[in-house]
Structure formats: C-alpha cells, structure tokens
Amino acid sequence: MSTNQSWGGRFSEGPAEAVARYTDSQTFDRALYAQDIRASQAHARMLGRQGVITPQEARTLVEGLDNVRREIEDGSFVWRPELEDVHMNIEARLTELTGEVGKKLHTGRSRNDQVGLTFRLFVAEKLRGWQESAMALCSVLLERAAEQRAAILPGCTHLQPAQPVSLAHHLLAYAWMFRRDVERLADTLVRVRVSPLGAAALAGTTYPLDPAGVAEEVGFAGIYGNSMDAVSDRDFALEALFDGSLIMMHLSRLCEEIILWANPAFGFVRLPDAYATGSSIMPQKKNPDVAELMRGKTGRVYGALLGLLTVMKGLPLAYNRDMQEDKEGFLDADRTVKTSLRIMTGLLEELVFRPERMREACKLGFLNATELADYLVGKGLPFREAHHVTGQAVAAAEKAGKGLEDLTLPELQALEPRIENSVYNVLAYTAAVRRRETPGGTGPHSVSRQLEQLKDWLHHFPLETR
Numbered sequence: 001m002s003t004n005q006s007w008g009g010r011f012s013e014g015p016a017e018a019v020a021r022y023t024d025s026q027t028f029d030r031a032l033y034a035q036d037i038r039a040s041q042a043h044a045r046m047l048g049r050q051g052v053i054t055p056q057e058a059r060t061l062v063e064g065l066d067n068v069r070r071e072i073e074d075g076s077f078v079w080r081p082e083l084e085d086v087h088m089n090i091e092a093r094l095t096e097l098t099g100e101v102g103k104k105l106h107t108g109r110s111r112n113d114q115v116g117l118t119f120r121l122f123v124a125e126k127l128r129g130w131q132e133s134a135m136a137l138c139s140v141l142l143e144r145a146a147e148q149r150a151a152i153l154p155g156c157t158h159l160q161p162a163q164p165v166s167l168a169h170h171l172l173a174y175a176w177m178f179r180r181d182v183e184r185l186a187d188t189l190v191r192v193r194v195s196p197l198g199a200a201a202l203a204g205t206t207y208p209l210d211p212a213g214v215a216e217e218v219g220f221a222g223i224y225g226n227s228m229d230a231v232s233d234r235d236f237a238l239e240a241l242f243d244g245s246l247i248m249m250h251l252s253r254l255c256e257e258i259i260l261w262a263n264p265a266f267g268f269v270r271l272p273d274a275y276a277t278g279s280s281i282m283p284q285k286k287n288p289d290v291a292e293l294m295r296g297k298t299g300r301v302y303g304a305l306l307g308l309l310t311v312m313k314g315l316p317l318a319y320n321r322d323m324q325e326d327k328e329g330f331l332d333a334d335r336t337v338k339t340s341l342r343i344m345t346g347l348l349e350e351l352v353f354r355p356e357r358m359r360e361a362c363k364l365g366f367l368n369a370t371e372l373a374d375y376l377v378g379k380g381l382p383f384r385e386a387h388h389v390t391g392q393a394v395a396a397a398e399k400a401g402k403g404l405e406d407l408t409l410p411e412l413q414a415l416e417p418r419i420e421n422s423v424y425n426v427l428a429y430t431a432a433v434r435r436r437e438t439p440g441g442t443g444p445h446s447v448s449r450q451l452e453q454l455k456d457w458l459h460h461f462p463l464e465t466r
Contacts, residue, residue, distance in 0.1 A: 020081065020082060020084075021081070023084060023321075023324075024081050024084055024085075025084060025085045025086075025324050025327070026079055026080075026081060026083065026084060026085050026086055026089055027081075028327060028328050028331060029085050029086045029327050030072075030079060030086045030089070031086075031122075031331060032086055032118050032119065032121075032122045032327075033069070033072050033086055033090065034069065035118045035119075035121035035122045035125070036086055036087055036090055036114075036118040037065045037066075037068065037069050037090060038121060038218060039114065039117045039118050039121060039197070039214075039218060040061075040065055040090070040091075040105060040114075041061070041062045041065050041066075042214045042217040042218050043105070043108075043109060043114075043197060043214055044058045044061035044062050044065070044105060045058055045062060045217070046209065046210050046213050046214050046217075047104070047107060047108065047209075049210065049213070050207075050208050050209060050210055051208070052107055052108060052207050052208065052209070053104050053107065057101050057104060060098050060101045061094070061098065061101060061102070061104070061105050064094045064097045064098040064101075064102060065090070065094060067097055068090055068093050068094055068097070071093070077089075077093065078093075080092065085111075085115075086118075087111055087114055087115065087118070088111075091105060091106065107207060108198075108200065108205045108207035108209050109197060109198075109200055109205070110199075110200045110201040110202075110231070112196075112199070112200070112201050112202065112231040112318070112319040113196045113197050113198065113199040113200055113201075113230060113231055114197070116196035116197075116199075116230060116231055116233070117195055117196055117197045117214075117218070119237070119326065119327065120192055120193070120194070120195070120196070120220075120236060121218060123192050123236060123237060123240050123330065124189055124192045124193055124219075126240075126330075126334045126338070127185050127188060127189055127192065127240055127243070128189070128463075129334075129338055130181075130185055130243070130244070130247065130334075130337055130338060130341065131182050131185045131186065131463055132463065133337075133338055133341035133342055133345070134178045134181050134182045134185075134247065134341055135178075135182055135458060135461070135463070136341075136342075136345050137178055137341055137344055137345045137348070138175045138178045138179055138182070138454065138458060139458060140345050140348045140349055141171050141172065141174055141175040141178070141348065142172075142175055142451060142454055142455060142458070144171055144348060144349075144351075144353075145167075145168040145169075145171040145172050145175070145447070145451065146168065146451055148166070148167040148168050148171065148353055148355070149166060149168045149444060149447060149448075150166075150355070151166065151167035151168070151353060151355035151358055151359075152164050152165070152166055152167070152355070152358060152359055152362060152429055152430065152433055153165065153166075153167055153170065153268060153355075153358035153359075153361065153362065154358070154361050154362050154364075154365055154367055155170070155367075155442070160365065161361070161362075161364065161365025161366075161367050162365075162367065163367055163370055163432065164362050164367045164368070164429045164432045164433050164442075165433060165442040166433050166442050166444070166447055167353060167355065167358065168447045168451075169441075169442040169446075169447050169450075172447065172450050172451070172454070174250065174253075174254050175454050176450075176454070177250040178247075178250060179454065179457060181243065181246060181247045181250065182461065183461075184243050184246065185243050186462075188236070188239045188240055188243055190221070191235070191236055191239065192236040192239075192240065193219065193220040193221050194215075194220060194221065194222050194223065194224055194236075195211060195214060195215035195218065195220045195222070195223045195224070196223070196224050196230035196231055196233070197209075197211050197214050197215070197223070198211030198214075198223060198227070198230075199224060199227035199228075199230035199231050200227070200231075201231065201318075201319070202227060202228050202231055202232075202317070202318035202319065203227055203228075204227045211223045227318075228317045228318040229317075231318050231319045232315065232317050232318040232319055232320075232323070234308065234311075234312055234323060234326050237308060237326050237330055238305065238308055238309060238312070240330065241301065241304050241305040241308060241329070241330060241333055242305055244301045244304075244305075244333045244334075244336075244337045245298075245301050245302050245305050247337055247340075247341065248294075248297070248298040248301045248302070248336070248337060248340065249298060251294055251298070251340050251341070251344055252294065252295045252298040254344065255288075255291035255292070255294050255295040255344075256291075256295060258271075258288060258291045258347070258351070259288045259291050259292060259295070262276075262286070262288050262291075266357070266361070267354060267357040268353065268354055268357055268358050268361070269351055269352060269353055269354060270351075270352040270354065271286055271288055271351070271352075272347070272350035272351060272352070274346075274350065275288075275290045275291075275343075275346070275347045275350065275351075276288060276289065276290065277289040290343060290347060291347070294340050294343065294344065297336050297340060300332060300333070300336050301333045301336055301337060303329070304329030304330060304332060304333040305329075305333075307325070307329050308325070308326055308329055308330075311323065311325045311326070359429070362429045363403045366394050366397065366398075366403065366404055367429065367432070368403075368404050368405060368426075368427045368428075368429060368432055369390050369391075369393075369394055369404060370390075370432075371426050371427055371431070371432045371435075372386075372390045372393060372404060372423070372426070372427065373386045373387050373389075373390040374386075374426075375419075375423055375426045376389055376390065376416060376418070376419070379416075379418040379419070380418065381416070381418070389415050389416045392415050393407065393412060393415055396411065396415070404427055405424060405427040405428065409421055409423075
C-alpha cells in the first residue's frame, strides 16, 4: 500500500493492508468534518493576519474549505481510507482544489493540536444539544406536575411504602435532577472551550501565531497554558462522558419507576401505545420495552466513560495514538444520550396517570403512621414513646385488616388515653401531605414554590447559542 503523503517521506513503503484498516479512523471521525473545517478556516485566517501566508492565500484556503464542505454535504466527496482520518481527507481534497496553496494550511500546526481543537468543538456542540434536550424534558415534567398537584401516592424508602406525597412533588424530584444535569454541562463547557491550537506536536511552534485569536473566532474563551498538556488532555471528553452517564442514570431511575408503575400490581400509569410493545405469545401483555431499553442503554454510556478512563490511565506525555479511541465511545454516547432524552420527553407527554389507584395504594402501607406519632408528640408524649405507641396501633390495625384511620376511637384510646377524635383529621392522607410545608417538602405551597423556581430557571438559564 502506498504511504500517506502527509507523513510518509521517510518510508519506502506503506503500512500492511491489515494495519491500514486497523489504524483507519475516517469511517467514524468523518462525523467531525464541519468542526475540522471551521477550525481550519480560523487557522487559515490567522495565518493570513500574521503574515505567515498572504491574505490572498488565506482567502483561497477559506473558500476552498467551503467547497470541500459542500462536497461532503452533497455526497460527492470521496473518502480515501489510506488517508487515515477526516483531517487528512479534507486537506488532501483542499490541495486538489487549490493546488500548492492547499499545502500551506498545515503551517504552524500538528495533527495533534488540530485534532484536539476539532474534537473540542464537536463535544461542545453536542453538550449544548444535551442541555437543550434536558431542559425540554424539565419543561414537560413541570407541565405534568402542575396537572397532578391533587394526586397523592405512596412515597417509598427501600421500595416500601413510607409516607404519602403528591405526584407533583414526585415528578419535580426528577426535574431538579435534570436541572443539575443542565448546570453541570454548563460547567463542563467552560473547560471544553479551551483551544489547544498553537501547541503544534507538543512543544509549540516557531511561527508567529495568534492562538488566542483563533480561540476567539471559534467561540472559545482561552488557550492552554502548557503545550504538552494541550495535546495530551482528554479530561474534557471524560468529563462530558461523566455528565452523560449521570443523565442516563437519572433517566434510568425514572424508567424503573415507570416500569413498576405500569405493572398492574401497581397500576399507577397506563403506557401510551406508541411507547410500549406486545408479546408474541401473550395477547394481554403491554410491555414497557422503551423504558427497559433506555434503562439498559445506560450501560453503553458508562462503558464509554470507563473505556476512555482506561485508555488514558497509563499514557505518558504527550500525544499517543491510543487517544484515537476517544471518539467512537463519545459518538455512541452522544447518540444514546440525546435520543434517550427526546424519547423520555415524548413518553412523559403521553403517559396516563391513574390517581385513583395511587390513592388506594396509600391505604396498604400505613402511610399515615408518622402522622399518628407526630400527633402523640403534640399531646405531650416523648417521640420514642409516641413511636412505640404508633407501632402498637399499626400492629392492631394489621391484625384487624384495617387502616389506622379505620380504627375506632376506643381502640386507639386503649393504646393511649390522650388520643381524641381530632386524630382522624390528622390521619387523612391529604392532611399528611398538606402539613409538610418545609422548603422542598411535599405540601401544596411548597410544590407551588418549586414549580415557580423551576419555571423561572427555565426562562432565565443562559443557554448559549455557540
């Protein structure tokens, strides 16, 4: 096989065919073509401004790269595997279109800093898309929560009924999670948007470049302080994959609850037909396959994160070819995260809640036991004694096949004489919810405050356009 003309000057023959296939990345990194062209155009303009090439040569390079972009987008571009990656494919075609001028594009840079800038631009764009999708999901969660303020269901710890909560409060818990995801992505973007251009291979360059000017043109806030760090850093990709892993973990938790709630033993929700499947043998089944798949796909994103951590853990400075393994995992994670967020948004829009079943379930687990204990504390009992009396009341109700609210006043007074008829107002499930108005609690005023806080955040969060 012929050598790659970008680096093959000292080689008498090219790599073995199997090696060429093994090292080829253009089959997947061609997804970064737009960012590579954008970065190369900024580099060319800078070379022209700095007098490294003439202004006319810079214009020729910029216009030639526009032509290459058009060819890629209209499908006429011919990808050449022997050129290894998206960067050399674009440069080779540019040289065909512009002649000797095309060979000047790479002046003052290496593929090491070129790849770093291109990939950072790509990651920044994708994280911005994740933010938009997560905010859209938050918006739907707020809409559904506002609809369901009156619905009450068992709140659980250890997956066992614990205390009644409003469905709105339950849904808003996820809205807060995805809000943190959006904010975490914004924080990550600060570190992604740092340009390595000017580091060249590892030691910098002798050309009078203006790396800060290139960074500003592509929308980055600054440049690396150390050229060796610049070309060997993949922290930004790892941090992005960590953020994606947290998003998928939050989605997976929500999926798990939807799966449980859709089971007739719970019956809290009815799945929309468009987000469920049937059984090949059991005609009555309505399987939550979409939620199950999303729960399963979480492992793909975790795998991408752990895979890149493993790639990077033993690498000496500066660039090493191992780092080519940074892109396929991120490309797969991007597809998984953005698609999962959009599908969950659609599922929640159409999910049918069944408040009547939720309210019935509250009666099954003595969810008002804490209310009785608090009532007894109000009557002067120390909490530990109130806890003990309430436990006796639960045991009596369980033996009688009743709820606490169904025990007669004499039955309750046999356990503690200070109990009065007013206890039944306290034992009502709606009262249990209504009384919890501490900040962040499930009470109606607290839920209203949460809704306003989250709506205000959605309206004012500075989602950047770059």
